Amino acid sequence: MSSPQADFPLFPQLPLELREEIWRFCLPNRVHELDRPLAENVYDVDEDHPAWCHLQRTSLVNGYPPLISRVCRESRAVAHETGRFLPLDQQDRIVEGEWYSDTLRHDAWRDAARDSVYLNWTRAYEVDFYYTEGDGSPLEYLAKQVSPTKGDGSMMAQYLDANFGPDYTEVSTSVYHPQDPNKERDSEALKQQSSWLVVTRVIVVHSDLQSAAATGLFGLLGDSLVQIVDCSNATRIRQYLDLAESCEQHHQVAIRQNLQQEPLNEVEQRLKWLVKRTQGSEELLSAMRPGIMFRLCTQQCDRRV
Numbered sequence: 001m002s003s004p005q006a007d008f009p010l011f012p013q014l015p016l017e018l019r020e021e022i023w024r025f026c027l028p029n030r031v032h033e034l035d036r037p038l039a040e041n042v043y044d045v046d047e048d049h050p051a052w053c054h055l056q057r058t059s060l061v062n063g064y065p066p067l068i069s070r071v072c073r074e075s076r077a078v079a080h081e082t083g084r085f086l087p088l089d090q091q092d093r094i095v096e097g098e099w100y101s102d103t104l105r106h107d108a109w110r111d112a113a114r115d116s117v118y119l120n121w122t123r124a125y126e127v128d129f130y131y132t133e134g135d136g137s138p139l140e141y142l143a144k145q146v147s148p149t150k151g152d153g154s155m156m157a158q159y160l161d162a163n164f165g166p167d168y169t170e171v172s173t174s175v176y177h178p179q180d181p182n183k184e185r186d187s188e189a190l191k192q193q194s195s196w197l198v199v200t201r202v203i204v205v206h207s208d209l210q211s212a213a214a215t216g217l218f219g220l221l222g223d224s225l226v227q228i229v230d231c232s233n234a235t236r237i238r239q240y241l242d243l244a245e246s247c248e249q250h251h252q253v254a255i256r257q258n259l260q261q262e263p264l265n266e267v268e269q270r271l272k273w274l275v276k277r278t279q280g281s282e283e284l285l286s287a288m289r290p291g292i293m294f295r296l297c298t299q300q301c302d303r304r305v
């Protein structure tokens with residue numbers, strides 16, 4: 001990448017409307033995480049296979065106000081046009097009839113005009129976090145958070161079936177109990193949107209912020225640390241995988257991720273089986289697309305032995 005010019009002294013002389021347009025262009029389009037991820041629930045971990053990232057730092061920083069909100073009063077005002085923190089009195093609320101978990105975070109910055117929403121939650125979290133059936137389903141909660149203008153929502157494939165993975169087959173068993181009231185509610189929630197990105201893999205790029213930001217893969221200014229890319233965009237997926245690969249080689253990490261690119265038709269097939277088995281519906285097939293999540297972590301989690 002050629003290095004962009006570091007300064008632009010004429011900027012203050014531009015008309016206000018133009019300056020504001022430029023500030024708007026610098027705002028991140030983020031994946032807004034509704035809840036915190038736990039590495040042991042995202043990855044298959046045990047003593048011999050520790051998780052290669054704690055995931056927490058990425059989550060935290062991805063919920064900070066955009067970088068340009070800290071440049072000057074003018075840029076701050078632009079960031080606040082559509083972005084905000086929830087008021088404090090709404091951050092810890094439990095709404096009756098609405099799904100709730102201790103992993104939910106209401107303290108993250110959210111730009112309703114730009115951000116998509118993502119739910120980390122899967123059944124694996126039930127063990128450690130408060131959750132009662134009958135108080136609304138997690139997918140109902142997610143669907144409600146999808147912004148009507150933006151219309152992007154996504155969840156883990158393992159939400160629909162804990163067994164989902166590279167070896168997933170047509171006959172894998174469904175995660176729902178036969179009498180689970182959430183089965184019906186989840187299906188209804190999914191039908192409320194015409195498109196969903198279903199995260200089939202979570203890959204972490206361990207890099208310093210500056211080099212990662214320079215690639216443009218984590219937002220124009222590197223303040224969009226969580227990305228979900230549609231698997232049909234093979235070229236873009238390749239770019240992230242190459243970046244992850246080069247970081248792992250360059251730093252001689254202790255734990256390596258599987259960075260193979262799965263053929264599109266194979267991942268589509270697995271998602272098809274998943275939707276058919278868990279939702280029992282062909283109707284949802286076209287609405288649900290496979291995606292890969294890429295997270296930028298600036299801590300060196302993968303270098304410990």
Ligand SMILES: [Zn+2]
Nearest residue numbers: 053054297301
């Ligand atoms: Zn990490």
Ligand SMILES: [Zn+2]
Nearest residue numbers: 207208247250
């Ligand atoms: Zn590196």
